[in-house]
Amino acid sequence: MNATTATGVAVGPRLRERRDAGRKLLVPYVTGGVSADWTDYLRAYADAGADAVEIGLPFSEPMIDGPTVQEASERALHRGATVRGVLADLRAARVDVPLIVMTYYHLVAREGHAEFCAALAEAGVRGLIVPDLPLEELAELEQATAAADVDLILVAAPSGAPSRLREIAARSRGFVYAMTAMVTTGERAELPASAAEFAARLKAHADLPVLLGFGISTPEHAVAGARAADGVVVASALMRGLLDGATPAESGAQVRALRAALDEVYG
Amino acid sequence: MHDPGATGRFGDYGGRYVPEALIPACAEVEEAFRAAWADAAFRRDLDRLLTVYAGRPTALTPAWNLSAELGITVLLKREDLAHTGSHKINNVLGQALLARRMGRTRLLAETGAGQHGVATATAAALLGLSATVFMGSKDMARQALNVHRMRLLGAEVVEVTSGSRTLKDATSEAMRHWVTCVDEAYYCLGSVMGPHPYPWMVREFQRVIGEEARAQCAAELPAAIPDYVVACIGGGSNAAGTFAGFAGTAAKLVGVEAAGGAAISGGKVAVMHGHRSYAIQDEHGQILEAESVAAGLDYPGIGPEHAHLHELGRARYVTVTDAEVIDAVRRLARSEGILPALESAHAIAWVLRAARDGELPPGATVLITLSGRGDKDTTTLMEIP
Numbered sequence: 001m002n003a004t005t006a007t008g009v010a011v012g013p014r015l016r017e018r019r020d021a022g023r024k025l026l027v028p029y030v031t032g033g034v035s036a037d038w039t040d041y042l043r044a045y046a047d048a049g050a051d052a053v054e055i056g057l058p059f060s061e062p063m064i065d066g067p068t069v070q071e072a073s074e075r076a077l078h079r080g081a082t083v084r085g086v087l088a089d090l091r092a093a094r095v096d097v098p099l100i101v102m103t104y105y106h107l108v109a110r111e112g113h114a115e116f117c118a119a120l121a122e123a124g125v126r127g128l129i130v131p132d133l134p135l136e137e138l139a140e141l142e143q144a145t146a147a148a149d150v151d152l153i154l155v156a157a158p159s160g161a162p163s164r165l166r167e168i169a170a171r172s173r174g175f176v177y178a179m180t181a182m183v184t185t186g187e188r189a190e191l192p193a194s195a196a197e198f199a200a201r202l203k204a205h206a207d208l209p210v211l212l213g214f215g216i217s218t219p220e221h222a223v224a225g226a227r228a229a230d231g232v233v234v235a236s237a238l239m240r241g242l243l244d245g246a247t248p249a250e251s252g253a254q255v256r257a258l259r260a261a262l263d264e265v266y267g
Numbered sequence: 268m269h270d271p272g273a274t275g276r277f278g279d280y281g282g283r284y285v286p287e288a289l290i291p292a293c294a295e296v297e298e299a300f301r302a303a304w305a306d307a308a309f310r311r312d313l314d315r316l317l318t319v320y321a322g323r324p325t326a327l328t329p330a331w332n333l334s335a336e337l338g339i340t341v342l343l344k345r346e347d348l349a350h351t352g353s354h355k356i357n358n359v360l361g362q363a364l365l366a367r368r369m370g371r372t373r374l375l376a377e378t379g380a381g382q383h384g385v386a387t388a389t390a391a392a393l394l395g396l397s398a399t400v401f402m403g404s405k406d407m408a409r410q411a412l413n414v415h416r417m418r419l420l421g422a423e424v425v426e427v428t429s430g431s432r433t434l435k436d437a438t439s440e441a442m443r444h445w446v447t448c449v450d451e452a453y454y455c456l457g458s459v460m461g462p463h464p465y466p467w468m469v470r471e472f473q474r475v476i477g478e479e480a481r482a483q484c485a486a487e488l489p490a491a492i493p494d495y496v497v498a499c500i501g502g503g504s505n506a507a508g509t510f511a512g513f514a515g516t517a518a519k520l521v522g523v524e525a526a527g528g529a530a531i532s533g534g535k536v537a538v539m540h541g542h543r544s545y546a547i548q549d550e551h552g553q554i555l556e557a558e559s560v561a562a563g564l565d566y567p568g569i570g571p572e573h574a575h576l577h578e579l580g581r582a583r584y585v586t587v588t589d590a591e592v593i594d595a596v597r598r599l600a601r602s603e604g605i606l607p608a609l610e611s612a613h614a615i616a617w618v619l620r621a622a623r624d625g626e627l628p629p630g631a632t633v634l635i636t637l638s639g640r641g642d643k644d645t646t647t648l649m650e651i652p
Contacts (some may be wrong), residue, residue, distance in 0.1 A: 082551040154287070
C-alpha cells in the first residue's frame with residue numbers, strides 16, 4: 001500500500017483546534033449528486049460557518065438512513081450519481097473546509113480499500129464514515145485510511161457496552177460521531193434528553209471532539225446537543241429543504257442560523 | 268456445513284456488517300441461540316410444535332407419473348404440506364420460541380411472497396407475540412391473499428414504497444426499523460442471510476427438511492441416497508436446510524435461481540443486508556432489482572453459505588426462466604395433482620430440462636424440495652395465458 005499525498009483540509013487538526021478554541025462545531029450534510037448544482041451547497045455551507053462538511057455517496061441499500069436521506073439518495077442515483085462522479089465533482093469544487101464522505105461498505109470494498117481511500121484523498125476528502133462496518137471488521141480499512149491520510153470516523157450508538165464505547169473512542173479518528181438515540185437519520189420534533197447524557201459518557205473516553213448527530217433538526221436542537229457534546233452534525237433537516245426546492249443560498253441560510261445559535265450561546 | 272464460529276464466516280462470506288447500533292442485538296441473538304440450541308428442553312418444545320402444529324414430518328412423495336415420463340426417479344419433499352403452506356414455518360417457530368425465551372414481545376419480519384410473513388404472523392399469534400411485517404408495495408399487490416392472511420392473523424403489514432418496492436427494500440426497511448426498537452422487538456429474518464448468526468441459525472432451523480428427507484430417502488431408494496438433491500433459491504433457506512441433510516453424502520447438490528435474480532450465476536461479491544455474499548449489481552456497485560415471476564425469488568442476493576458452497580464446488584447453482592417455471596407448475600399439477608409454489612417450481616423446471624437434455628442420466632434418482640404450495644399464486648397464474 002503506497003502512502004498517498006493528500007490534498008484538502010485535514011479533519012482532525014481543524015476540528016480539534018477549533019474545539020480547543022472554545023467553538024462549538026457544526027458539520028452539515030449533503031447527498032453527493034442530488035442535484036446538478038450540488039457542490040454549490042458545499043460552498044454555501046462553508047461560507048455560512050460550517051467547520052466541516054459531510055457528503056453522502058449514495059448506495060441503493062442504505063442501512064441507517066431514514067426517509068429524507070433515502071429520498072435524496074434515490075434522487076441522486078436516478079440522476080446517475082456514482083462514486084467516481086461525486087469524487088470528480090468534489091475535486092473540482094475546491095472548498096476550504098474539511099470534507100468527509102459517508103457511504104456504505106459495499107461501495108468501499110468493491111473498489112478495494114487502498115484504491116477507494118486513495119481516490120478520496122485525491123479528491124480532497126480527508127474523512128470517511130462507513131456506518132455498516134463495525135469494530136470487528138474494521139482493521140483493513142483502518143490501515144488503508146491511515147495510509148491515505150484520511151480520518152476514519154466511527155459511529156458510537158447508545159446501545160454500546162462501555163467497553164465498545166471505549167474502543168470506538170480510541171480507534172476513531174477526526175472525531176467521534178455519537179448517535180443522539182437509537183434511531184435512523186431523520187428530522188425529529190425533539191432532541192431526546194438521553195442524547196446529552198450519552199455525549200457526556202463518550203467525552204469521558206474521548207480526547208477527540210464528540211459530535212452528536214441523527215435528528216438534530218433546529219438551532220434549538222443544535223444548542224441543546226452542543227451543551228454536552230463538542231458540536232453537531234445536521235443532515236435530514238437540510239436535505240428536506242433541498243428536496244423541497246431550497247437553493248444553495250437558502251440552505252446556506254439554514255446553516256447560518258444554526259451557526260448563529262451555537263455562537264450566541266457558546267461563543 | 269459447519270458452525271461459522273464467532274465471526275459468522277463461511278469461508279470469505281457471511282460476517283456481521285451492520286451499524287454499531289445493531290451489534291449488541293446481533294450478539295444477544297447469537298448468545299441466546301447458542302444456549303437454546305444446546306438446551307434439550309428448547310429442542311423438545313420446538314420438536315413438539317413442529318410435530319403437533321406444523322405437521323412434521325412432511326411426506327416424501329414419489330412423483331410416479333413424472334418419473335415414468337422422464338425415465339428417472341423423482342422424489343418430492345413435501346414442505347408444501349407444512350402448516351401455512353411452506354417450509355418457512357420451521358424457521359419461524361424456532362425463532363419465535365427463541366424470541367419468547369429472550370423476553371421479547373414483538374416480532375419484526377420482512378417478506379417477499381408473503382410466506383415468511385404469514386409464518387411469522389402465525390407463530391406470533393400462537394405464542395402471544397405481536398408481529399410487524401415489512402413488505403414492498405409491488406409484492407403486496409401481487410400477493411394480496413397473503414397480505415390479507417397476515418392481517419387476519421393479527422399482524423401489522425407495513426407497506427414499503429422505497430427503491431424497487433420488493434423484498435430487498437422490505438429487508439432494508441425492516442433492518443432500519445430494528446434499530447429503533449431493539450429492546451422490545453426480535454428481528455425474525457426469513458432466510459439464510461443477514462448478519463451473523465442469522466444465516467447459520469436459519470439453516471439450523473431448516474435442517475429438519477434435509478434430515479427427514481435423508482431418512483425417508485434411505486427407506487425409499489435402494490442406494491439410500493439420491494444422486495441429485497435439488498432446491499430453489501431466493502435467499503436460500505429451503506435449499507440450505509435440504510443440503511444440510513446431505514452435505515456428508517455423495518449426492519450432487521443443485522440450487523436453482525430465477526434467471527432474473529441469479530445472484531451467483533449473474534452477480535458479484537457484495538456486502539448487503541448485513542453479510543458478504545453475492546448479489547446482482549450494476550457497474551457502479553448499486554444493487555439491481557431482481558425480476559422473477561415468483562415474488563419469493565426476486566431477491567438480488569443469496570445467503571453467504573451458498574456463496575461458500577459454490578466456491579468450494581460442493582453445490583452447483585443454475586438458473587431457469589419464468590417460462591420454464593410456468594411450464595413446470597402446469598406439468599406437476601397435471602401429472603401429480605400437486606400445485607407447487609412458483610418458487611418451488613424453479614427446482615422442478617431445472618429437473619425437467621436436465622432430464623430432457625440428458626444431463627440427468629436415465630435411471631437417476633432426484634430429490635426435489637417442494638418448498639411451498641401454489642395456492643397463493645393462482646391469481647398470478649390466471650393472468651398468464
